[in-house]
Amino acid sequence: MILRMSSLFVRTLRDDPNDAEVPSHRLLVRAGYIRRNAPGIYTWLPLGLRVLRRIENVIREEMDAIGAQELSFPALLPREPYEATNRWTEYGDNIFRLQDRKGGDYLLGPTHEEMFTLLVKDLYSSYKDLPLSIYQIQTKYRDEARPRAGLLRGREFIMKDSYSFDVDDAGLDASYASHREAYIRIFDKLGFEYVIVRAHAGAMGGSKSEEFLAKAAVGEDTYVTCPACGFAANVEAVETPSPAPVPYDDAPDAHVEDTPDTPTIDSLVQLLNGSFPREDRPWAAEDTLKNVLMVVTQLDGTSEPLAIGVPGDREVDPKRLEATLYPAEFRPFNEEDFAKYPDLVKGYIGPGVLGEKGSSGIRFLVDPRIVEGTRWVTGANEPGRHVLDLTVGRDFTPDGTIEAAEVRAGDPCPRGDGILEAARGIEMGHIFQLGRKFADALGLQVLDENGKLVTVTMGSYGIGPSRAVAAIAEGTLDEIGLCWPRNVAPADVHIVAAGKDEAVFAAAAELAEALSQQGLDVLYDDRAGKVSPGVKFKDAELIGVPTIVTVGRGLADGTVEVRDRASGERQEVAVGEAAGHLVGIVRG
Amino acid sequence: MILRMSSLFVRTLRDDPNDAEVPSHRLLVRAGYIRRNAPGIYTWLPLGLRVLRRIENVIREEMDAIGAQELSFPALLPREPYEATNRWTEYGDNIFRLQDRKGGDYLLGPTHEEMFTLLVKDLYSSYKDLPLSIYQIQTKYRDEARPRAGLLRGREFIMKDSYSFDVDDAGLDASYASHREAYIRIFDKLGFEYVIVRAHAGAMGGSKSEEFLAKAAVGEDTYVTCPACGFAANVEAVETPSPAPVPYDDAPDAHVEDTPDTPTIDSLVQLLNGSFPREDRPWAAEDTLKNVLMVVTQLDGTSEPLAIGVPGDREVDPKRLEATLYPAEFRPFNEEDFAKYPDLVKGYIGPGVLGEKGSSGIRFLVDPRIVEGTRWVTGANEPGRHVLDLTVGRDFTPDGTIEAAEVRAGDPCPRGDGILEAARGIEMGHIFQLGRKFADALGLQVLDENGKLVTVTMGSYGIGPSRAVAAIAEGTLDEIGLCWPRNVAPADVHIVAAGKDEAVFAAAAELAEALSQQGLDVLYDDRAGKVSPGVKFKDAELIGVPTIVTVGRGLADGTVEVRDRASGERQEVAVGEAAGHLVGIVRG
Structure with a gap:
C-alpha cells in the first residue's frame, strides 16, 4: 500500500500547539496524527488511525490466541444495571449522564462490568459453559476533572476490556494467568518499556490486581521496585511495613516544652536540636508526628472529620489516600471546619484531643510505622508548645492505622531487606481478580456438577489502545520527532x-x-x-x-x-x- | 479459523423475542447474533460482530479504492459547530444532548458534516489540496421517536460517512460519480437486491441526491419506478406532474347542493352519482377536493395553520409532507384549533374560507394536480352541503402548490408516458451533493488558481453497516432461518x-x-x-x-x-x- 504525501490528508505544523503539555502530545499534533475537538476529545487523522488500528490488532491477535471471544457492547447504556451495583451514584461527576426524549436515564459507559455480567447471565446457566473469556475493543467515556496530556487522559477513549468467568477460584487463577501472559506478549510486541506492578483494586473491589505501567517521566503513576527481591508496586498499593512494638517500660515521661517560632517541621527540628539535644543521635523530622485533618464524604453525602497521623518527614499522598478511602472522597480542613472544633490548635494539634477518647472525638488513624512504644514529638494542643517523648500505647492510642503517607525511594521493601527505588509510569494495562462482587450484585449463578447454584467468579482485564498510541510515542520520541517501533508504525x-x-x-x-x-x-x-x-x-x-x-x-x-x-x-x-x-x- | 460451537459464546433460542417486529430481527436474536440493551440499542455477540466487520471491510475496501482516506471523529461533540449551522436547534428531540461536569453543552453526533468541514478548513487552504475524499466508520446516535425493527432503526448505530471536497461544481460531479460507482460495487458485493432512487435531500439541503434502497416488504421507505423510462424515486422525492390548465370559459357556474349524510368521500360520491348524475362519466373520488388542516411549527417555535387541498382519492402522506416542510414540523388540527376558526365547518371545509382572501386567512396550498380550470366538488362551508363545479382560477385561487398527497402505483410517471410501480425498501445508502451549505456556514474557503478565495463544494455519502446486517438478513432469510450471502457470512x-x-x-x-x-x-x-x-x-x-x-x-x-x-x-x-x-x- 502506498500513501502519497501529495494527497495524504495531513499537514505538519512547525509550531507546538498551545495546549500540549507533554512531548508526545505536542508531536502527535504537529505531525498530523490527531486533532483536538474539546478537552480530552480528539479526532484521529489518517496517520493516527493507522497506528491505533495496528495496536488494536496486536491486542486482538493475542486475545484471540487465548480463546477470548470478541463482541461489542453499546456505549450508550441504560441506568438500571449501574444502579444495581451502586455505580450510577458511586461514579459521581466522573461519568457522562443524559436523558432520552422520554426522560429515561442513560450513561456513556466508563467501563462495562455490569453489561458483561448480565450478558453471561442471559446466555449461560451451567458450569459446562465455563470458563469463558469475552472482550471488546470499544469507545469509552469518563468526564475527567482534569483531562490532560492529549491521549494520555482523555474523556473519549478506546479500551480493550475483557472479562473471564469461572466456576471456582482455581479457574479464576488460571484465567488470570493466561491473560497475564497474553498481556506480556502484547506489551512486548508493542515495543515499549514497561513494568508489571501490584496495583490497588480501587473502584472494582476484588483481590489480586496488577498494572502494566509504561516507564515514562510524564506518567501520572508512581511505582516502586525492589532490586533485591523484585517486588514492584504502584505506590497506591504499597503496604507500609509495620515495625515490631518497642518496649517502653523505661521510656521517659512525656513532657511539654515551649517551642516558640516553630511553624514548620524543619524549624521545630532545629529548635529541638538546639534546646533539647539528644545523646544517641540528633533530632530529625521522622521523630515528629504530624496530624493532618480531613473531611471525608461518603457516597450517601454524609461527611465526618478524620485525623491522620504521619511521621513528620512525610506528606499525606493524595493519590494513596484516595485509593484507601475510595469510593469516599476527601478534602483538607478549612477555617470553617477548624471553627467547629475549638480544641484543635492549628499547627499544634496533638493526639490528646484526637481519637475516640480525645476531647474532639475526631477519628484518628495513623501511619503503620506509629506502633506501640514508639516515642514522638508532636503538638501539645497549646499555641507554641510541643510535647516530647509522647509514647504510643502509654500516652495515646490511635483508633487504627491508615495507608496515606507518601512512599519514597529509599523506603524499606515491604517484602524483605531491600531498599525501594521509585519511578513514574503510565498505566497501560490493568488486570485483576474481581471475584464475585458483580456476580453477586447482579445474580450471575450457574449450576455446578452437583446441580447446585454457585456464584460465578470473574476477572477483569483492560488495555487502552488510544492511550497506548501516546505512551508508545512518549517512550520512543526524540528531539526531532516521533520514532515508532516497527510493529505500530503508520508505514514500514x-x-x-x-x-x-x-x-x-x-x-x-x-x-x-x-x-x-x-x-x-x-x-x-x-x-x-x-x-x-x-x-x-x-x-x-x-x-x-x-x-x-x-x-x-x-x-x-x-x-x-x-x-x-x-x-x-x-x-x-x-x-x-x-x-x-x-x-x-x-x-x- | 475454527469457531467451535462447544465454546462459542452463543445460545440459540427456540422462541421469538417479544419485541421483535420483523423477521430479520427475530432471527438475529434467536440465532444469537445480537441482544437488546434498551430501545434501539444492541450488543453485538461474536457471530453478529463477525458479519458487521465483514460488511465494514467491504465498504472500506471500496472507499480506499476510490482514494478516500479513513479517519475517525469523536462521537461526543461540543455544541458550537452545530450551533453555527443551526442544527443544534434544528435536530429538536432527535439528538442526544448532555452536559459535562462544568456545564458545557455536548451532543452525541448524529452525523458529522460540521466536523468534517471544520477539519478540512483547519488543514487545507489551497485548490491544490483538492479534490479530497475522507471518511469514517463510526458509531452514531439519534434519539428516534420510534426505534423499530431491531437494527433497522436504532438509536446507537454504525455509519460509514464520507465527504468530498472540491473547488468547483465539475469536481463535485466527478466525486459524486466515483462514490456512486463505489456504492454500486459495495452493494453488489454485499449480495442483496437494491435499487437506486432519487431522494429528497431533507435535512442536508443540497441538490442532487440518490438513495440506495434494499428491496424489502418491511422497509420504511416507499419508492416508485417507471418500467418505461427507468425513472426511480423515493416517494418523498416524486414531483407530481402538473397537468396543463383547462379552458373554463364554458364551464357551468358553481352551485351549492344539499348533500346530507355524506361524512366520507365514498358516501359523497355515491350521493353525487344518485342525485347529480353526469353524462360523460360517473363521479369519482378524484373529482372531489379534500381540504386538510394542519398546524405547522417552525424551528423558532412559532406556529401557523396550513390548509392542504388534495384530490379526494388521495390521503396526505405524512412522510412526504414531512420531507416538504422540513425542518418545520406539523400536526393535524385538533378541536381546540377548530374552535379558533369558527368559519371552518368540519367535514365541509371549502376554499371559500381558505387562503389569503378567504375569511379565515389560513394559508391554502394545493396538490399540483389542482390547476387552473379544473372543476371540483368540495365543502360549501355549511353543514351538509357541498359545492359542485367549483373552478380553479375563477371561483378560487390557492396560495400555491405543495407536495403532500400520496404517490401510488398506477400514477403517471413524472418523466414520460409510463405508469409508476411502487414497492417498499430499506434505505441503505444515501449520496448527495451538499454543495456549499456547510462550507458557507463554517467558512471553508481555499485559494483558487488566481489567488482568490472560493468556497469549497461538498458531497456527502453514507452507508449504515449495522443496518446492512439487518437488511441483508431480511432479504435473504427463509422460513427456517438466516441465510447469509457468502461475502458477509460469519463463517464459510x-x-x-x-x-x-x-x-x-x-x-x-x-x-x-x-x-x-x-x-x-x-x-x-x-x-x-x-x-x-x-x-x-x-x-x-x-x-x-x-x-x-x-x-x-x-x-x-x-x-x-x-x-x-x-x-x-x-x-x-x-x-x-x-x-x-x-x-x-x-x-x-
Whole structure:
C-alpha cells in the first residue's frame, strides 16, 4: 500500500500547539496524527488511525490466541444495571449522564462490568459453559476533572476490556494467568518499556490486581521496585511495613516544652536540636508526628472529620489516600471546619484531643510505622508548645492505622531487606481478580456438577489502545520527532523523493511500487514543486516511520540512502538492491 | 479459523423475542447474533460482530479504492459547530444532548458534516489540496421517536460517512460519480437486491441526491419506478406532474347542493352519482377536493395553520409532507384549533374560507394536480352541503402548490408516458451533493488558481453497516432461518458432527482443521453429549452459514454430505475430497 504525501490528508505544523503539555502530545499534533475537538476529545487523522488500528490488532491477535471471544457492547447504556451495583451514584461527576426524549436515564459507559455480567447471565446457566473469556475493543467515556496530556487522559477513549468467568477460584487463577501472559506478549510486541506492578483494586473491589505501567517521566503513576527481591508496586498499593512494638517500660515521661517560632517541621527540628539535644543521635523530622485533618464524604453525602497521623518527614499522598478511602472522597480542613472544633490548635494539634477518647472525638488513624512504644514529638494542643517523648500505647492510642503517607525511594521493601527505588509510569494495562462482587450484585449463578447454584467468579482485564498510541510515542520520541517501533508504525518505509529531476521521482515511484507489491506499507513523499528536500526530511523525521529512504543525489551513482530513524545510521544501497534490502529490514 | 460451537459464546433460542417486529430481527436474536440493551440499542455477540466487520471491510475496501482516506471523529461533540449551522436547534428531540461536569453543552453526533468541514478548513487552504475524499466508520446516535425493527432503526448505530471536497461544481460531479460507482460495487458485493432512487435531500439541503434502497416488504421507505423510462424515486422525492390548465370559459357556474349524510368521500360520491348524475362519466373520488388542516411549527417555535387541498382519492402522506416542510414540523388540527376558526365547518371545509382572501386567512396550498380550470366538488362551508363545479382560477385561487398527497402505483410517471410501480425498501445508502451549505456556514474557503478565495463544494455519502446486517438478513432469510450471502457470512462452512462415534468427531475435526489451514473460516459444531444431531441441524439452519457439511452416517461409506443452505441442494462427497470440494465452493 502506498500513501502519497501529495494527497495524504495531513499537514505538519512547525509550531507546538498551545495546549500540549507533554512531548508526545505536542508531536502527535504537529505531525498530523490527531486533532483536538474539546478537552480530552480528539479526532484521529489518517496517520493516527493507522497506528491505533495496528495496536488494536496486536491486542486482538493475542486475545484471540487465548480463546477470548470478541463482541461489542453499546456505549450508550441504560441506568438500571449501574444502579444495581451502586455505580450510577458511586461514579459521581466522573461519568457522562443524559436523558432520552422520554426522560429515561442513560450513561456513556466508563467501563462495562455490569453489561458483561448480565450478558453471561442471559446466555449461560451451567458450569459446562465455563470458563469463558469475552472482550471488546470499544469507545469509552469518563468526564475527567482534569483531562490532560492529549491521549494520555482523555474523556473519549478506546479500551480493550475483557472479562473471564469461572466456576471456582482455581479457574479464576488460571484465567488470570493466561491473560497475564497474553498481556506480556502484547506489551512486548508493542515495543515499549514497561513494568508489571501490584496495583490497588480501587473502584472494582476484588483481590489480586496488577498494572502494566509504561516507564515514562510524564506518567501520572508512581511505582516502586525492589532490586533485591523484585517486588514492584504502584505506590497506591504499597503496604507500609509495620515495625515490631518497642518496649517502653523505661521510656521517659512525656513532657511539654515551649517551642516558640516553630511553624514548620524543619524549624521545630532545629529548635529541638538546639534546646533539647539528644545523646544517641540528633533530632530529625521522622521523630515528629504530624496530624493532618480531613473531611471525608461518603457516597450517601454524609461527611465526618478524620485525623491522620504521619511521621513528620512525610506528606499525606493524595493519590494513596484516595485509593484507601475510595469510593469516599476527601478534602483538607478549612477555617470553617477548624471553627467547629475549638480544641484543635492549628499547627499544634496533638493526639490528646484526637481519637475516640480525645476531647474532639475526631477519628484518628495513623501511619503503620506509629506502633506501640514508639516515642514522638508532636503538638501539645497549646499555641507554641510541643510535647516530647509522647509514647504510643502509654500516652495515646490511635483508633487504627491508615495507608496515606507518601512512599519514597529509599523506603524499606515491604517484602524483605531491600531498599525501594521509585519511578513514574503510565498505566497501560490493568488486570485483576474481581471475584464475585458483580456476580453477586447482579445474580450471575450457574449450576455446578452437583446441580447446585454457585456464584460465578470473574476477572477483569483492560488495555487502552488510544492511550497506548501516546505512551508508545512518549517512550520512543526524540528531539526531532516521533520514532515508532516497527510493529505500530503508520508505514514500514518512508521514501523521500529529494530533487527536481524526473529521474528521481521515477526511481522513487518505482521503489515504492516494488515495496508495495511485496506487501509493505509505504509512505511516499512525492510532493513536487516548491516543497524542498529539507522540508521533506524534516517531515519524515517528525512523522517517525522507522526506515527513511532518500532517493536523490546518490541516484547518479546508482544508489539510494537508507536511514534508520531511531539510530540515525545511514547506508548507501544500490538502487537495484534497495527493495530486497528494505524488505529484509522490515521483515527482520 | 475454527469457531467451535462447544465454546462459542452463543445460545440459540427456540422462541421469538417479544419485541421483535420483523423477521430479520427475530432471527438475529434467536440465532444469537445480537441482544437488546434498551430501545434501539444492541450488543453485538461474536457471530453478529463477525458479519458487521465483514460488511465494514467491504465498504472500506471500496472507499480506499476510490482514494478516500479513513479517519475517525469523536462521537461526543461540543455544541458550537452545530450551533453555527443551526442544527443544534434544528435536530429538536432527535439528538442526544448532555452536559459535562462544568456545564458545557455536548451532543452525541448524529452525523458529522460540521466536523468534517471544520477539519478540512483547519488543514487545507489551497485548490491544490483538492479534490479530497475522507471518511469514517463510526458509531452514531439519534434519539428516534420510534426505534423499530431491531437494527433497522436504532438509536446507537454504525455509519460509514464520507465527504468530498472540491473547488468547483465539475469536481463535485466527478466525486459524486466515483462514490456512486463505489456504492454500486459495495452493494453488489454485499449480495442483496437494491435499487437506486432519487431522494429528497431533507435535512442536508443540497441538490442532487440518490438513495440506495434494499428491496424489502418491511422497509420504511416507499419508492416508485417507471418500467418505461427507468425513472426511480423515493416517494418523498416524486414531483407530481402538473397537468396543463383547462379552458373554463364554458364551464357551468358553481352551485351549492344539499348533500346530507355524506361524512366520507365514498358516501359523497355515491350521493353525487344518485342525485347529480353526469353524462360523460360517473363521479369519482378524484373529482372531489379534500381540504386538510394542519398546524405547522417552525424551528423558532412559532406556529401557523396550513390548509392542504388534495384530490379526494388521495390521503396526505405524512412522510412526504414531512420531507416538504422540513425542518418545520406539523400536526393535524385538533378541536381546540377548530374552535379558533369558527368559519371552518368540519367535514365541509371549502376554499371559500381558505387562503389569503378567504375569511379565515389560513394559508391554502394545493396538490399540483389542482390547476387552473379544473372543476371540483368540495365543502360549501355549511353543514351538509357541498359545492359542485367549483373552478380553479375563477371561483378560487390557492396560495400555491405543495407536495403532500400520496404517490401510488398506477400514477403517471413524472418523466414520460409510463405508469409508476411502487414497492417498499430499506434505505441503505444515501449520496448527495451538499454543495456549499456547510462550507458557507463554517467558512471553508481555499485559494483558487488566481489567488482568490472560493468556497469549497461538498458531497456527502453514507452507508449504515449495522443496518446492512439487518437488511441483508431480511432479504435473504427463509422460513427456517438466516441465510447469509457468502461475502458477509460469519463463517464459510458450518460442519456438523452428527453422531456419537469418536470416528465422526475425528473426521469432522480433521476436515475443520484442513479447511482452516486453507484460510477458510469454519464454524464447527463439536458439541458432544446430549446435543442431538437434530438440534445441531436446526441450529445450523438458523445460523445460516452458506454451506453446511454433515459428518455422520455417510462416514461408514466414506462420504460426508455437503448442503447449500440457500437452495437446500445436497451432495455426497468422498471424505478425502471434501476439503478441496469445499474450498472450491467457497472460493467460487
